[in-house]
Amino acid sequence: MSAVHPHAWAAEAIRRIRADGPGLAPTPLKALTMPAAEGVDIRLKDESALPSGSMKYRLVRAMFCHAVTSGEITADTRVFAATGGPVAVAAARFAQLLELPFTAVVPAKTPQEQLDRIVREGGRWQPAEQPPAAVQEETRAVAARSGGYFLDHFADAERAAAAWDGPSVADEIFAQLRSERRPAPEWIVTGAGTGATSATIGRHLRRHGRPTRLAVVDPENSAYFPAWASGCADYATGMPSRIPGIGRPRVEPGFLPGVIDLVIPVPDAASVAAMRWLHDVAGIEAGPAAGTTLWGVCHLVARMRAAGSGGSVVALIGDSAEGYRNTHLSAEWLRARDLDPAPYEAELDRFVRTGDWPTAG
Numbered sequence: 001m002s003a004v005h006p007h008a009w010a011a012e013a014i015r016r017i018r019a020d021g022p023g024l025a026p027t028p029l030k031a032l033t034m035p036a037a038e039g040v041d042i043r044l045k046d047e048s049a050l051p052s053g054s055m056k057y058r059l060v061r062a063m064f065c066h067a068v069t070s071g072e073i074t075a076d077t078r079v080f081a082a083t084g085g086p087v088a089v090a091a092a093r094f095a096q097l098l099e100l101p102f103t104a105v106v107p108a109k110t111p112q113e114q115l116d117r118i119v120r121e122g123g124r125w126q127p128a129e130q131p132p133a134a135v136q137e138e139t140r141a142v143a144a145r146s147g148g149y150f151l152d153h154f155a156d157a158e159r160a161a162a163a164w165d166g167p168s169v170a171d172e173i174f175a176q177l178r179s180e181r182r183p184a185p186e187w188i189v190t191g192a193g194t195g196a197t198s199a200t201i202g203r204h205l206r207r208h209g210r211p212t213r214l215a216v217v218d219p220e221n222s223a224y225f226p227a228w229a230s231g232c233a234d235y236a237t238g239m240p241s242r243i244p245g246i247g248r249p250r251v252e253p254g255f256l257p258g259v260i261d262l263v264i265p266v267p268d269a270a271s272v273a274a275m276r277w278l279h280d281v282a283g284i285e286a287g288p289a290a291g292t293t294l295w296g297v298c299h300l301v302a303r304m305r306a307a308g309s310g311g312s313v314v315a316l317i318g319d320s321a322e323g324y325r326n327t328h329l330s331a332e333w334l335r336a337r338d339l340d341p342a343p344y345e346a347e348l349d350r351f352v353r354t355g356d357w358p359t360a361g
């Protein structure tokens, strides 16, 4: 954008951000059929259909808008992010849209496919010098040295999502359900990374007085389930999650336990089993976090059946299946981590056929 008054630049930047994507078309709400779920409608909200291929698109869009309106991103700001994941891909896209340079400081072992996606969206990346747990602080220092702006998703995504004045993912879900026989689901299910998506949904449920409850699925090593269950807000495991995008070693500021009705801990091998089931049986190509989510959905469906109640469950699936061939879809990778999905595949198969679930009730 050429030299203009800073306010005019900001207004044009916001206009471009809002105009991105295919006219803000809602992401698909797909029906999932399971014989055991008779009486319960399951819908998967496929957020991988968003322009940068993940649900982080919504958060990064809100963060750019917030930083532009707050005067933190201006016409010549260099933008930095502390990840090689979907946040970096979406941030590269919005920086390119605003003609701003973007650099992702990426942890060692970030897969090449992911780095290629950042570059395809017009961004650059540089390897972090610190171990993964210290990349956030390293990036803050790198951005400060160059006078740039650190797009800190763990610190800011939830606040920015609350300030976003366009339709949220929750608005979309309820608008899509309006034409269905059950316009108010019993449960909405999501994972939590920054916590912003669950916070957005929880806020919506209160603002609009919806009877729907919110469940968060949580992988092994994550601090969210123990923090929610114990009420200890600064619980930390210090261990990284093995399910990309969800689960954190500590409770991030965007995780709002007060809006969450239930946190469901899910073993990592069960997440892998459920991801495979989505691919092989349901024909839905999704990543490991979608497996975690499906496991939580089965748990809730079993609970609803045990209580003799019908209804519907909406689950968010956030990333594509791309890039897991050498990790979660590789027998060798699973063996090296002592992860055996076979017993969970058997449980899932039994549930789908008979409705028996080990921990229903």
Ligand SMILES: Cc1ncc(COP(=O)(O)O)c(C=O)c1O
Binding pocket: 055, 059, 157, 190, 191, 192, 193, 194, 195, 196, 197, 198, 244, 245, 246, 287, 289, 290, 293, 316, 317, 318, 319
């Ligand atoms: C792959 C993936 N990433 C991220 C999230 C949630 O992210 P956040 O808590 O940062 O909004 C989810 C939620 O289900 C997810 O499936």
